[in-house]
Amino acid sequence: MDTEMKNALRAIxxxxxxxxxxxxxxxxxxxxxxxxxxPDAALWPVTTEQVSxxxxxxxxxxxxxxxxxxxxxxAGLTVPEQGGVILDLGRMDTIIDINIEDRLAVVQPGVVYAxxxxxxxxxxFFFPPDPASGSVSTLGGNVATNAGGIKGAKYxxxxxxxxxxxxxxxxxxxxxxxSKCMKSVSGYDLTRLFVGSEGTLGIVTExxxxxxxxxxxxxxAMATFETLEDAGRAISEIMYSGIIPSALEVVxxxxxxxxxxxxxxxxxxxxxxxxxxTDGYTKxxxxxxxxxxxxxxxKNHATAxxxxxxxxxxxxxxxxxxxAYGVMARINNNLIVEDLAVPMSRVPDMLRFISxxxxxxxLRIPTVxxxxxxxxxxxxxxxxxxxxxVKRVEAASEALFEKVIxxxxxxxxxxxxxxxxxxxxKMEHDEVSMAVMxxxxxxxxxxxxxxxxxxxxxx
Amino acid sequence: MDTEMKNALRAIxxxxxxxxxxxxxxxxxxxxxxxxxxPDAALWPVTTEQVSxxxxxxxxxxxxxxxxxxxxxxAGLTVPEQGGVILDLGRMDTIIDINIEDRLAVVQPGVVYAxxxxxxxxxxFFFPPDPASGSVSTLGGNVATNAGGIKGAKYxxxxxxxxxxxxxxxxxxxxxxxSKCMKSVSGYDLTRLFVGSEGTLGIVTExxxxxxxxxxxxxxAMATFETLEDAGRAISEIMYSGIIPSALEVVxxxxxxxxxxxxxxxxxxxxxxxxxxTDGYTKxxxxxxxxxxxxxxxKNHATAxxxxxxxxxxxxxxxxxxxAYGVMARINNNLIVEDLAVPMSRVPDMLRFISxxxxxxxLRIPTVxxxxxxxxxxxxxxxxxxxxxVKRVEAASEALFEKVIxxxxxxxxxxxxxxxxxxxxKMEHDEVSMAVMxxxxxxxxxxxxxxxxxxxxxx
Numbered sequence: 047m048d049t050e051m052k053n054a055l056r057a058i059x060x061x062x063x064x065x066x067x068x069x070x071x072x073x074x075x076x077x078x079x080x081x082x083x084x085p086d087a088a089l090w091p092v093t094t095e096q097v098s099x100x101x102x103x104x105x106x107x108x109x110x111x112x113x114x115x116x117x118x119x120x121a122g123l124t125v126p127e128q129g130g131v132i133l134d135l136g137r138m139d140t141i142i143d144i145n146i147e148d149r150l151a152v153v154q155p156g157v158v159y160a161x162x163x164x165x166x167x168x169x170x171f172f173f174p175p176d177p178a179s180g181s182v183s184t185l186g187g188n189v190a191t192n193a194g195g196i197k198g199a200k201y202x203x204x205x206x207x208x209x210x211x212x213x214x215x216x217x218x219x220x221x222x223x224x225s226k227c228m229k230s231v232s233g234y235d236l237t238r239l240f241v242g243s244e245g246t247l248g249i250v251t252e253x254x255x256x257x258x259x260x261x262x263x264x265x266x267a268m269a270t271f272e273t274l275e276d277a278g279r280a281i282s283e284i285m286y287s288g289i290i291p292s293a294l295e296v297v298x299x300x301x302x303x304x305x306x307x308x309x310x311x312x313x314x315x316x317x318x319x320x321x322x323x324t325d326g327y328t329k330x331x332x333x334x335x336x337x338x339x340x341x342x343x344x345k346n347h348a349t350a351x352x353x354x355x356x357x358x359x360x361x362x363x364x365x366x367x368x369x370a371y372g373v374m375a376r377i378n379n380n381l382i383v384e385d386l387a388v389p390m391s392r393v394p395d396m397l398r399f400i401s402x403x404x405x406x407x408x409l410r411i412p413t414v415x416x417x418x419x420x421x422x423x424x425x426x427x428x429x430x431x432x433x434x435x436v437k438r439v440e441a442a443s444e445a446l447f448e449k450v451i452x453x454x455x456x457x458x459x460x461x462x463x464x465x466x467x468x469x470x471x472k473m474e475h476d477e478v479s480m481a482v483m484x485x486x487x488x489x490x491x492x493x494x495x496x497x498x499x500x501x502x503x504x505x
Numbered sequence: 506m507d508t509e510m511k512n513a514l515r516a517i518x519x520x521x522x523x524x525x526x527x528x529x530x531x532x533x534x535x536x537x538x539x540x541x542x543x544p545d546a547a548l549w550p551v552t553t554e555q556v557s558x559x560x561x562x563x564x565x566x567x568x569x570x571x572x573x574x575x576x577x578x579x580a581g582l583t584v585p586e587q588g589g590v591i592l593d594l595g596r597m598d599t600i601i602d603i604n605i606e607d608r609l610a611v612v613q614p615g616v617v618y619a620x621x622x623x624x625x626x627x628x629x630f631f632f633p634p635d636p637a638s639g640s641v642s643t644l645g646g647n648v649a650t651n652a653g654g655i656k657g658a659k660y661x662x663x664x665x666x667x668x669x670x671x672x673x674x675x676x677x678x679x680x681x682x683x684s685k686c687m688k689s690v691s692g693y694d695l696t697r698l699f700v701g702s703e704g705t706l707g708i709v710t711e712x713x714x715x716x717x718x719x720x721x722x723x724x725x726a727m728a729t730f731e732t733l734e735d736a737g738r739a740i741s742e743i744m745y746s747g748i749i750p751s752a753l754e755v756v757x758x759x760x761x762x763x764x765x766x767x768x769x770x771x772x773x774x775x776x777x778x779x780x781x782x783t784d785g786y787t788k789x790x791x792x793x794x795x796x797x798x799x800x801x802x803x804k805n806h807a808t809a810x811x812x813x814x815x816x817x818x819x820x821x822x823x824x825x826x827x828x829a830y831g832v833m834a835r836i837n838n839n840l841i842v843e844d845l846a847v848p849m850s851r852v853p854d855m856l857r858f859i860s861x862x863x864x865x866x867x868l869r870i871p872t873v874x875x876x877x878x879x880x881x882x883x884x885x886x887x888x889x890x891x892x893x894x895v896k897r898v899e900a901a902s903e904a905l906f907e908k909v910i911x912x913x914x915x916x917x918x919x920x921x922x923x924x925x926x927x928x929x930x931k932m933e934h935d936e937v938s939m940a941v942m943x944x945x946x947x948x949x950x951x952x953x954x955x956x957x958x959x960x961x962x963x964x
Binding site: 150198220225226227285330416421 | 847
């Protein structure tokens, strides 16, 4: 990128919102994945008009533009694979409106998830998706990846709450999609086309979310199972029981071992631990649901069932589940937090397969996941400086995703395709599906300037 | 359409699934709207391959194809505006799979909503959207219009339950979208693009729905209010109260008058009646919510509050709301069941405006609606043989939708654009939005053969 072009970008966003210093470009070469590539410059636009002007320039000069939130992507969504300009939307961070009567919140894309949640709390409302990265990830990023979290089974994911968007298209036009009404079927659902499109179709500059009143009461319990089969039957029976837990998390044996090696939690190293949460308006109702769950745990030979009596006890039960990633990150050079989903009834089979896979390829692959919606996160631990380990990781990943598709699963439940899953796209999507996706990309971004090289959309 | 072409269609679907008899074509010229145009032939395909073969022929010969479910559209979505072939999917009516463990139901498009609901009931599950036409309308039609109903505020609409689709594209290719997993962000969300697209982008031949456990307990109450303002404050305060009623319906004065004139329900002819329902797992929880609602009713000067003690009493409270349309249809030559949505806080203002509008244009416009999500149905009653009345209806409709947009509302909450709302599309959608929608239509259906003339997509 030449000086003239950089000066044109400076002129659009102002000197204070432009950088091409090496230290910044190195930072912007990475996200939370293993991928990396340096951009030519980075901008912090502060208005929709600036974003539009940047895109008009990019469309003319044909340089790549990569929109970015907090950079917490685990699949390389924000890595500037082909260079170009990073558009960091972190300075468009205003909560524009919270309107309880109309049940909506209007925000700029750079607002952090947790900041919106804090702003809603005094009204007794919340924005349910609750991604694990919520304390740092931005709502624009949440929209771009259709972020999910532990509450997915009961409350759905980001897509279920996006009512309307303002989007800058690759040619710089400003598009308004959807409606601020709770219900609208006026025209095509363009909103949903942008949600989860990983910044490849347009740049979201304003979001209108539906918000929910927050059930004030929760109940938490955990159970350990000697065998994956027992845990699997418990998960299935909970689905038949007529209730939907607000969370139902699974932790596998490898994870329990890793946690015990590195904390003093002293967990039983059984094949599976389940942590369940129910919520509601009254204590009686919340306990009614939890009693169903704990009796199903017991019926399926849980070796221990602990029901939290206080908020502190509940926090302690969650500690094991929530400590997993931190512990693993501390003791491994490299981690790939995988992401897949299978039909719920296949969760135990998939956990068994992953355990066998780890053995076959001599890898450590502890797994945690959202059993209530079939979304699992095997964490592949390895040393990236050892070419043999890297080769085994690649082979194991391919075997894993072959099995996922064979089980009727999907390549990604909540992290996205990005760069990480490109090699597997054709396993899940047939030729017609790939052709239609490419055709949509082509229609919106004919010169392939917006986050190019992602999602396997280049034939 | 010449004999050769008709014979080619006969060869695809078989003689027993083809008709061009006058009586059938007259029937297929209409749906539940005021629009009408006769097709050249009608087919009842029984396999996806037949649908694909028909589209391949249509793409070559360039004749219009109009997919159709039960024909309950109130906006002309299935009227063959430009002739061509009606594709009635009513004979593809198999419930392929109900899988409680994986929380899904797989159906052909011709399955009637109520039949799926009946099949789910023994498992304690339901498919929540509950459109008013549910006893006859088909699930394919529900998907094509993104059908909603009285449970929208708490449970959302059809779009919130469609996980995956099989779709025949205008060129005959068979596309598979989405995933049967609860969570997937693998590639673009093509599923949502087809939901609510009114049969203009593809023909849905198989649907995978997410299903929900049905809360076993409900509680019902109604309240009457002397003024719209009191009712409006009650609606807003319910939103602030931290609960979401499973239904919150509003009936206006004109409707109460019409019902009283034609039934012996003897309702008080106040400015507004609200009917509320709460649901849950336990009686205590359901009543906890209902007590919040009834105390808000009382605080806002309800002239009467009735709380149903039994299922029969609840049915009686719903009778007034549910009798409205039948009563109106019986006593009027012509009815247009309008459909609009506004932000919830504007519901009383909109009801006041409609009441004034009826006076200005000397029309009867009783209104019912879903106050819990801002979706209102003014029912314009008139005599279509009186040109002066027709003119007044047209003028009133235009004034109505101008006001809807001014209030931040949307042209349609659940009925769709079809033919009825084409004149108003540009009020809601700016040039960029219209251009993008047209561009999407053009990419999927370059020759404009699939349900042409709908949604205002022809420039």
